[in-house]
Amino acid sequence: xRKNVIAGNWKMNKVLREANQFVEEAxxxxxxxxxxxxxxxxxxxxxxxxxxxxxxxxxxxxAQTMHFEENGAFTGEVSPVMLNDLGVTxxxxxHSERREYFAETDExxxxxxxxxxxxxxxxxxxxxxxxxxxxxxxxxxxxxxxVKSAIEGLSDKQVAETIIxxxxxxxxGTGKTASSEDANxxxxxxxxxxxxxxxxxxxxxxVIQYGGSVKPANIDELLGQSDIDxxxxxxxxxxxxxxxxxxxxxxx
Numbered sequence: 001x002r003k004n005v006i007a008g009n010w011k012m013n014k015v016l017r018e019a020n021q022f023v024e025e026a027x028x029x030x031x032x033x034x035x036x037x038x039x040x041x042x043x044x045x046x047x048x049x050x051x052x053x054x055x056x057x058x059x060x061x062x063a064q065t066m067h068f069e070e071n072g073a074f075t076g077e078v079s080p081v082m083l084n085d086l087g088v089t090x091x092x093x094x095h096s097e098r099r100e101y102f103a104e105t106d107e108x109x110x111x112x113x114x115x116x117x118x119x120x121x122x123x124x125x126x127x128x129x130x131x132x133x134x135x136x137x138x139x140x141x142x143x144x145x146x147v148k149s150a151i152e153g154l155s156d157k158q159v160a161e162t163i164i165x166x167x168x169x170x171x172x173g174t175g176k177t178a179s180s181e182d183a184n185x186x187x188x189x190x191x192x193x194x195x196x197x198x199x200x201x202x203x204x205x206x207v208i209q210y211g212g213s214v215k216p217a218n219i220d221e222l223l224g225q226s227d228i229d230x231x232x233x234x235x236x237x238x239x240x241x242x243x244x245x246x247x248x249x250x251x252x
Contacts, residue, residue, distance in 0.1 A: 002205065002206075003036060003207070003250075004037070005163055005209060005250075006233065006246050007038075007165075007230070007237075008238075008243050009064060009234050010040065010064075010238060011097070013238055014042075014238070019046040020050070021240075023054055024053055026040070026244060027053060036250030037058075038247045040059060040060075041092050042061065042063075047088055060089045063078070064091075064095070065104075066078050066080050066112060070115075091121050092123075092124045092165075092232075093150075094108075094112070096128055096169045109149065110151075114153065122161060123163065125165065126167050127164065127166055128166055128169050129142045129143060134170065147193050148197060150162075156202050159206065164190055168186075171212030180222050180224070180225050180228075183228060184226060184228055187225070191206065207229040207230060208229050210230075211231060211232035211234070214246070215242065215246075216236065219245075220249055230250060231246065
């Protein structure tokens with residue numbers, strides 16, 4: 001049985017004092033359950049402090065992106081070697097904001113997925129369509145291309161350990177949410193795509209999250225769907241109480 005994975009994506013928010021307070025409280029209050037995994041993906045400057053504060057708790061600390069090279073002349077970038085050395089466990093790859101503003105492509109997403117596994121990190125790979133693509137009935141085709149590109153060349157074991165986050169771009173930070181049925185339809189398609197590339201056994205192991213204006217008010221309905229195994233959460237992960245409510249929902 002797949003566990004629910006609730007991952008908060010803070011994006012470019014908070015200062016270190018606020019981040020420390022959040023993780024201290026979350027570490028003390030987060031439920032410990034085999035049914036749910038709680039991750040907070042935070043800005044780079046916070047990583048060392050938060051990894052330390054999360055030790056001994058059920059909270060895991062993730063990064064929001066990384067470079068695919070181990071080192072080199074890449075000013076301003078952070079490598080998977082650095083993240084692993086800090087004790088980071090997860091890394092978000094290919095978020096739509098990275099694709100739109102920072103030239104992330106299907107090719108670099110694949111390179112980063114390989115690099116993550118080489119250095120003991122679990123990739124959270126983001127896929128999703130624009131409103132224009134949805135209105136043109138191109139959602140399934142577009143998401144299928146993104147998924148196939150992301151997992152190309154990975155071993156079956158690595159694919160099984162990859163977390164896929166389906167985030168319709170039109171629902172991120174807009175207050176709009178795909179209906180639970182629509183979200184599940186795409187997540188189910190993602191699982192079918194993975195099955196085509198690997199096997200039914202592998203596809204059934206892959207955690208597929210939904211992301212896009214997820215909040216305590218809609219999390220139960222989303223997690224009640226057959227192929228949604230958690231959430232990648234933006235705004236609702238910035239307040240510790242709402243984040244903990246989402247994690248608690250994952251234990252049910």
